[in-house]
Amino acid sequence: METHLYKQLYMHIVHEIQQGKLKTGDRVSSEKELAEQFGVSRITSKKALEKLAEAGVIKRIQGKGSFVANGHTSGLELMRQSEERTSAAIRVQERHLIGLIIPSFSDEYGLKLLHAMEKQSALHECDLIIKRTGGSKEEEEHAIQLFVSLGVKGLIVTPVHGEHYNAELIRVVLGKFPVVLVDRYLKGIPVCSVYTDNRKAAQDLTLHLIGKGHQNIAYLSPPVENTSALEDRLLGYTLAFTREGLKLNQDYCLTNITGTRSGSWAGDLETLKSFLGQNTDVKAFVVSEYLVATMLAQAIDAQGKKLENYDIVCFDSLNDFLGKPIFTHIQQDEKRMGEEAVELLISQLYGEAVTEQRIVEHRMIVKE
CATH class of the missing domain: 1.10.10.10 (Winged helix-like DNA-binding domain superfamily/Winged helix DNA-binding domain)
Incomplete structure (x- = not known):
């Protein structure tokens, strides 16, 4: 041990x-x-x-x-x-239970976060139990109720995307139950949160493309409403144009990609193919999620176009078989985010005052 x-x-x-x-x-x-x-x-x-x-x-x-x-x-x-x-x-000594509720986790994002939380919890003699919601608000609500009934001492939650906050999550937060949000924050609601500066990160990606000479830059994302991470990424993209004195074409903002939530990409693939056909002058894309970036690459290939003629940047990414990044991307410090989340939750368990928002630095990994 x-x-x-x-x-x-x-x-x-x-x-x-x-x-x-x-x-x-x-x-x-x-x-x-x-x-x-x-x-x-x-x-x-x-x-x-x-x-x-x-x-x-x-x-x-x-x-x-x-x-x-x-x-x-x-x-x-x-x-x-x-x-x-x-x-x-x-x-x-009784080992405390901590509940982690997360939509999903994968190699490109989530596994390092999970490992860090498990290790940090063990250092504090706590057991971390996990529930994946699959992006379902109903599953998220059920998970919160289940964990509270099991006697968890606190919750770490990555809320699902959506137009409205989960009422059960708001209830436990306002009830002063120890909660830490990861990769999200709730606007207007005081709750401890650990996240990347998504606004700054998206601005960094967009400025990278502008620095390469691109002006016609599109933005791809799932619906952004009431999802702080996605709202901030879209804002960072727009602020980059303002900073450089460039005109932003709102027609280049596609925020209706739903495959990461529904699991069905057929409609998105057609949407992306149609966009590429109608906007042949767009050769650069800022993409809010890695899976959306891979779908864009498929759409480019499906139209018989060469991927190397396009610049695609995104959040989180995998490496290819040679260990090189597939896309220029923002690398979030999952290890530190996981450690910070557990430390902030433990502090709440001991009745200590904690900062409401904790921003963790990111890195931009540039594809050669």
């Missing part, structure tokens, strides 16, 4: 006492000092000190700090007893 973070701090103080660096009555480092010294959260350092107090190794005095207790056992006996007490506490 991987050593828990708080146990490392716990044993550090035990070693300090064992080696005589700390003696009876000496002050022990505070929660803040330990957190800064070891690069951990205040939650972790607080738990280490609480466990030391429970074991009788230190005495905590409110308003003054923590001190090495009188009559403690020294040397190897202290080490042995402390390790036994810590191991016993870990075995008997």
